Amino acid sequence: MVIVMSPGSTAENLDKVQEKIEQAGLVCHLSKGEERTIVGVIGDKSKIANLEMNMMDGVEKTLRITEKYKLVSRDFQPSDTVIDVGGVKIGAGHLTVMAGPCAVESLEQLREAAREVKKGGAHFLRGGAFKPRTSPYDFQGLAVEGLKMMRQAADEVGLKVITEILDREDMDIIGRYTDVFQVGARNMQNFQLLKALGRAEKPVLLKRGLAATIREWLNAAEYILSGGNQNVILCERGIRTYETFTRNTLDLSAVAAVKELSHLPIIVDPSHGTGRWQMVRPMARAAVAAGADGLIIEVHPHPEQALSDGDQSLTPKNFFAVMDDLREMAKLMGREL
Amino acid sequence: MVIVMSPGSTAENLDKVQEKIEQAGLVCHLSKGEERTIVGVIGDKSKIANLEMNMMDGVEKTLRITEKYKLVSRDFQPSDTVIDVGGVKIGAGHLTVMAGPCAVESLEQLREAAREVKKGGAHFLRGGAFKPRTSPYDFQGLAVEGLKMMRQAADEVGLKVITEILDREDMDIIGRYTDVFQVGARNMQNFQLLKALGRAEKPVLLKRGLAATIREWLNAAEYILSGGNQNVILCERGIRTYETFTRNTLDLSAVAAVKELSHLPIIVDPSHGTGRWQMVRPMARAAVAAGADGLIIEVHPHPEQALSDGDQSLTPKNFFAVMDDLREMAKLMGREL
C-alpha cells in the first residue's frame, strides 16, 4: 500500500500514520517529494489488506498495490486449470460447448433440444428450471420437475447438464440432477450462495455480474475456491453499458484479461451477451479467437414459441452453422472441440 | 404492445402475426404506413405481458407500452404510502433519518454511536451484523451477536433498528431483533429473498442495485408487494458509472422519478452514494431538496478505526452539522423531522 499525505499535512499527522502502520506489525518507507510525502507500507499482505488509513488526518489518498484474491490468481497457480466433468474437459486445449433453451418448458421441448444440440456437437445441455425473472408476473420455471426433465433428456443422448442455482437451500436437490451449478449474473455477489458452493462437490460456472469489474468477479470466485471447491469456470455474458442496440455489451477483452490474471477456464455467452440471435454467430467466433475455453449458447427448437428470451435463441439449423464455424476456429486456435 | 413489421415482410407473415395475437385472446389494430406496417395489440394486460412476438418471421421489433409492475405504481395507488414503524413514520410529510456505523464492531462502539446519532436527531440506528464483502478475506460481520448489540444499543436510547439481511434463511433470527429489514444493492434481484420478504411482517428497505434501472427496481419491489408485504421503502444509493472520483454516482433524479411512478417512500444514502464523507453534507441537503423522504447515513464514533467504509463515515460532530442543515431543509420542504 502507498499512502499519499496531503500538501498541508503536519509532522504530527505523519507520526500518527507511521505509528498506526507499525502497530499493525508493518514497516514504513518514506519518500519526501517537493509537494507531497509518500509512505510505502511493507510487510504481510493480509495485514496490509485490513489497514484502513484514509480517514487519518493528513492522508490525501491511499493506493493499493496488490489484489485481495489469491487462490484464483495466476501468481498462485501458473498453469491453466482443466476441469473434468465425467470425461468432458473444460480448460486449456479444449473448446467446450453448452447449449439448450433458456427455460425448461416441457419434456418434449427438452428432448428435442437435447437431440439437436447433441447432433450439432455440444457437450452440455443447458436450461433453467429455477428462473430469475425481472417481474414476479413472468414465468418462474418448472423447479424440480424441470430438473428431472433436464437429466432425462441429457442422459438419453449422452450430454452433461448445467443449470442455475438461485438459493443455497436448493443446493442438495439441484446437485442430485446437475453436473455443473450455474451462478447467474444477478447472484455473482450473493456471498452466502458462493460460500455454500465452496463446499459443493460439483463444479460451478460463475457468470460475471451485470456491472461487475473483473477484479470483483475474481474476488467472487475466490469465495468459492477459499471454501474448498477448486472447480470454477468463469463466464463472460455481457456488461451493462449505455448502448441499447444490444441487450448487453459483450466484453471479449475480459477473456484476455482473465487469461492474464487467473488460471481458471473462461467461457462466453454470446446469447445473453448480445440479446440478438443474429449476432451469436460472429460473437461466438470472436470469443474463440479471443481465447475463450468454451461457449454457452441458447438454442430452442422453436424460438418463436419460447417462454423467455426467444429473441436471442438460435434455431437448431442456425446452431449447426455456428458449430461449423467453431470447428474451424478450434483448429486454428489449437483446441479440441 | 406495438409490433413493427419489417419493410420486406410478406402478407403471409402478417397473417401469422395476427393469428398468434388472436389465439392469445387479444385484438389487432393495423396501421399500414409507407414503409412499414404497425400492429397494435389490445386487450388484457397480463396476456399481452406474456406475448413473445420478436421471433416471428417478418417482425422487425416490438415496443411495450405498459409496465409490468402494478401494485407499486402510482396508477394503482395515487396517494403516498406512509409506513409506521412503532410510531416513527416514513413517507409523505416526514423526514426520517437512519444513522450509525457501516458494520457492528462491538457493543461499546454501538452504544457510543447510538447515543451520538440519537443526540443528533436520528430515528433509526443502522449497522450491519451480516456484511456482504467483495473479498472473502474482509471482515464478514458479527452475525447474531451483532444483532443483539444493535437491539440493546438502540433500545437504551430509544431508536429503531434497521439491519441488512443477506439470505432468506436468516429471516426469523434477524426479524427477532430488527424493526426494518434492509436488502442491499447486491441483492436487489435476489428474487428468492424478495419472495421470502413478501411474507415478512416487518417493513423492507430495498436498495437500488448497482446497475439497476428504475424500472427493474420497481419490479423488484413488486416481488415484495405481490407477496403480501406492502411496507417497502426504496433507497437510492448511487449507481455505477465510469466516474472514479466518487465511489458511485448518486442519482438524485431517481427520487423525482420514483415520486412520479410510485407511491412508495424513497430515502437516499449519500454515504455509499459518494464514498466520501466530505460529500455527505451537500448531498444530504440535495436529496431532501429533490423530494426524498429520508436519509440513511454512516456515522462512526471513530471513523479512522472503522473496520469497513471509514472513508465515507461521518464523525458525530460532522453528523450534527448535517442534521442542522436537514432541519432547515425539512422546514422549507414542509416535512417533519
Added chain:
Amino acid sequence: MVIVMSPGSTAENLDKVQEKIEQAGLVCHLSKGEERTIVGVIGDKSKIANLEMNMMDGVEKTLRITEKYKLVSRDFQPSDTVIDVGGVKIGAGHLTVMAGPCAVESLEQLREAAREVKKGGAHFLRGGAFKPRTSPYDFQGLAVEGLKMMRQAADEVGLKVITEILDREDMDIIGRYTDVFQVGARNMQNFQLLKALGRAEKPVLLKRGLAATIREWLNAAEYILSGGNQNVILCERGIRTYETFTRNTLDLSAVAAVKELSHLPIIVDPSHGTGRWQMVRPMARAAVAAGADGLIIEVHPHPEQALSDGDQSLTPKNFFAVMDDLREMAKLMGREL
C-alpha cells in the same frame, strides 16, 4: 509518481528504471516489500508528468499522485472565482439564472421568451443560433440572424446573452453578440476551440462532456485558463449511463467535487440533465442545495411547438414556480438571487 515493479522483475530491470528517472533529472526512493519493489519518483512536477515508465521491462504499473491541471485547482487559488458580466455576478454568494429556448426560432418567439424569463427573475437569456444536432436532417439553427435576434430580445428587457459556439472560426461573429460563450458537451474536448477561447475576451461556460470524468473536465478548463482567459464557468448537464428513464443522469455530486477541487464557479443544467420538464423543478432545487452557483434552464413560450427539445422545456408558468422555489433555496444557502 509511484512505480510498482512486477514480482518477477530483475535487478537489471530496476537499474534501468532508476537510470531513466535520474536521466530525467528526478530522484528515486526505493521501498522493497515482500512481494514487490516500489519506486517513488520525486522532483519537478512537470518533468514527472512527461515520464512514461509503463513500457519499461519489469514495470507492473505506475500510479500518478498529482493532477496535471494547475490553474483551475483550489491549491493554486484557494478563494472562489467570481465572474462579473456587466454587473451580473457568477460565483460565491450569488445564484445566477440563465433561461430561454433551446433553439432560436424567430424574433417573436425570443422576445416572448425574454419577457417571460426576465419577469421570472432570470439574469441571462439563453438560446442556440448554431445548433449541434445528432442528425444532418434536424433543424440546424438560424446562425447569424439568430444571434442578432438574441441580442435584440435580451437588450429590450435588460438580460445578458449566452449562446453556443461550435467552431473557432465563429468566435469573432458570435463574440459581437454574446456576453458569454457556451461550449457544449460534445465539444468539451474540441481542443482547438478551447485554445481559441483561451484568447477570447469574454467568459466561457464549459459544459461537461457526455462521458467526461471530473478530471478530464478540469483539464479541459485548464486549456482555456492556460491560454489567458481566467473567466470559465463549469456546467454539469448530466452524464451518460445505462439508465433510460431520464435522458442523462444528472450528477449533482460533481458540484460538490468541483467545489473541493477548483475555485471556478459551477452551474447546473437540469433540463438536459434529465430530459423531462417535470423533473426540472426538483432537480433545480437539489442543485442549489448541493452548492451550485446557478442554473441554466430551458424555457419556451410554447414548448409543444418547439423545433427541438420540447420535452424538457418549461412553460413560463412552470418557470415561475421554479424561480419561487429557488428564491427560498437561495435564502437558505446564503446566496443572492
Added chain:
Amino acid sequence: MVIVMSPGSTAENLDKVQEKIEQAGLVCHLSKGEERTIVGVIGDKSKIANLEMNMMDGVEKTLRITEKYKLVSRDFQPSDTVIDVGGVKIGAGHLTVMAGPCAVESLEQLREAAREVKKGGAHFLRGGAFKPRTSPYDFQGLAVEGLKMMRQAADEVGLKVITEILDREDMDIIGRYTDVFQVGARNMQNFQLLKALGRAEKPVLLKRGLAATIREWLNAAEYILSGGNQNVILCERGIRTYETFTRNTLDLSAVAAVKELSHLPIIVDPSHGTGRWQMVRPMARAAVAAGADGLIIEVHPHPEQALSDGDQSLTPKNFFAVMDDLREMAKLMGREL
C-alpha cells in the same frame, strides 16, 4: 411514429393530437386499448422526423419507428461499400491493416516504424501530427512538419498515409499529405468538421465516440455522406464503461451491428480499445472473427520511449506475431490480406 396517450387523457386531448398530425400532412391510425389509446402516424418519413408531440397535453410518450439516417443504411444500399485508396481496397473481401506510432515524434522514428510495419504487411502508416491531448501540458504534436515526415516515410516504403484532423481549417494542408482523414473519438460529433469533410475528396475514417451509441455514430457518418463524400470507414475503438482494468471496453458486437445496419466498411482499433499492448493480439484476432474489414494498430519502434500511449504500442516483433495470426484469420474468413 407511435403516440401513446396517457390513461387520464381526454377526448379533447386526442382531437388536438390528431389535428396537429393532420396539419403536418400526415395520417393517424387509432387503436383504443383497455387502458390506453395509441395513435399511429403514417406518411412522409421526413415530415414525421420533425414532428414533436411529447409536450402535447395527454401524451404519455412517443416511440419512433424509423431511423433518421438514410444514405449510410443497408436499406438504402444493400451491397457492401468498397473504398479504393490508390489501389489499396477497404471493405468486403479485404482485410486492411493500418499501423504506426501514436504520435509523430521525428523523421527517424517514422522511417523506422514505416519500414517495420511494411515488413509486417501493413497497408497504411498511421501517426498523429496534430494530437488531441487531455491536458494542455501534454505533447501536442509536430503539426505540418509531422505531416511531411509521414508522407516521406510512407512513400519511401510504399505505404498509404492516415492521420487525424482536429479542425476544419486544417483540411487543405492535411489533405496535401494524407490519403485518408481520421476523425478521432472526441470529434465524432464535431458537426462542423463532419460537414467540411463531406466536401473533401479523400476518404474519412470516423472513430466511434467514447460514449456514442451505434445510432449516433451512423448519424455522424450520415453528415459526411449527405455532404457528398461517400467514402467513409467506421472505426470501433472502445467505449467508456465502469471497467478500469482496460482503458476502454472494446465493443466487438458493434462490428456485427454495423454489418447489419450499414454498407460501410468497419475496422477495429484494439490498441486504444484496450489500452494494453498484451491484449492487442487476441483482440485483433477476435475483431477479424467478428467480421471487421481491417485493423488500426499502434506500433512504435521503441514503445518505452514513446511520447504518448507507450502502454498500448506494440514493438515491431510483437506486431509481426499479430500479423501472422491475422493472415491465418483472413484465410479462414475468406478475406485478402
